[in-house]
Amino acid sequence: MKFGAFAMFSNPHPEFRPTDQLYGDLLDLCEQAEDLGFDRVWTGEHHFFDGVLPSSLPVLAAVAARTRRTKEPGW
Numbered sequence: 105m106k107f108g109a110f111a112m113f114s115n116p117h118p119e120f121r122p123t124d125q126l127y128g129d130l131l132d133l134c135e136q137a138e139d140l141g142f143d144r145v146w147t148g149e150h151h152f153f154d155g156v157l158p159s160s161l162p163v164l165a166a167v168a169a170r171t172r173r174t175k176e177p178g179w
Contacts, residue, residue, distance in 0.1 A: 108144035113157035
């Protein structure tokens with residue numbers, strides 16, 4: 105059985121963080137998910153909406169570069 109984690113790359117205004125910090129923290133979280141045994145990482149994508157990931161592909165490529173087993177994004 106395979107397990108996945110959903111990484112919500114969003115940056116709402118009340119908790120707004122600098123984008124580099126947000127992405128760094130969430131990529132760290134994806135690495136931790138793999139260390140805990142998760143096999144996949146899913147992301148959401150939303151265009152033209154402030155604070156939500158506009159393109160999943162570059163982020164999933166960064167996840168693949170920072171993990172060993174999580175090479176198959178769960179699209």
